[in-house]
Amino acid sequence: MVEVEAFHTDSHPVHPVGSLHQVLAALQDPARLEMVRRLRNAGAPLQCSALYDGINKSTATHHFKILREAGLLERLVLGGLTHQRLRAEEVDEALPGLLASVVEGANREAAR
Amino acid sequence: MVEVEAFHTDSHPVHPVGSLHQVLAALQDPARLEMVRRLRNAGAPLQCSALYDGINKSTATHHFKILREAGLLERLVLGGLTHQRLRAEEVDEALPGLLASVVEGANREAAR
Numbered sequence: 001m002v003e004v005e006a007f008h009t010d011s012h013p014v015h016p017v018g019s020l021h022q023v024l025a026a027l028q029d030p031a032r033l034e035m036v037r038r039l040r041n042a043g044a045p046l047q048c049s050a051l052y053d054g055i056n057k058s059t060a061t062h063h064f065k066i067l068r069e070a071g072l073l074e075r076l077v078l079g080g081l082t083h084q085r086l087r088a089e090e091v092d093e094a095l096p097g098l099l100a101s102v103v104e105g106a107n108r109e110a111a112r
Numbered sequence: 113m114v115e116v117e118a119f120h121t122d123s124h125p126v127h128p129v130g131s132l133h134q135v136l137a138a139l140q141d142p143a144r145l146e147m148v149r150r151l152r153n154a155g156a157p158l159q160c161s162a163l164y165d166g167i168n169k170s171t172a173t174h175h176f177k178i179l180r181e182a183g184l185l186e187r188l189v190l191g192g193l194t195h196q197r198l199r200a201e202e203v204d205e206a207l208p209g210l211l212a213s214v215v216e217g218a219n220r221e222a223a224r
Binding site: 028 | 117125131132133137140141142145170182206207208211212213214216217221
């Protein structure tokens with residue numbers, strides 16, 4: 001119950017899915033691609049800290065911002081903790097097949 | 113006959129399809145995305161000059177190089193004229209669905 005009530009975006013605005021150029025520019029960075037890959041594979045919002053390794057928090061925050069501005073992510077507070085949600089349905093509607101093919105490729109590279 | 117004989121790459125090497133990061137970085141530039149879009153839609157090699165508007169030849173050459181290095185394009189000489197070929201089969205094999213979804217999105221934006 002508490003979780004459901006908290007499942008709202010806070011003051012960070014939710015952006016519409018950007019242009020194809022903006023979405024590709026957001027995805028082409030390896031750290032951001034990894035964030036999107038983890039969220040897509042999880043199929044649920046994840047805490048920020050679960051989305052990266054080897055970069056510091058302020059760098060991660062910068063990457064989250066770029067992904068949010070491209071309309072790929074949404075920031076949520078769940079149980080008092082900041083999470084990121086992949087806007088998979090919205091992106092799939094705007095750019096059918098793109099997330100699936102990108103994450104499939106990223107998963108294959110991660111498995112090597 | 114002459115055309116078939118000339119259908120060989122010249123001294124410019126053909127690169128294997130790059131990492132997902134490299135391919136996305138190549139595609140995220142609007143001028144390069146447009147080159148790929150035109151080639152995919154044509155379904156055949158095209159002369160370089162048919163692949164861009166509004167940029168000069170040396171800028172276009174720079175973009176062709178980045179696309180070639182990512183394994184997306186191949187340079188061919190056909191009838192004495194330089195053409196670019198989209199390596200669609202090779203890219204589709206390495207990253208299934210990516211080109212289709214990217215070009216579909218680019219076509220929709222171009223139609224607006």
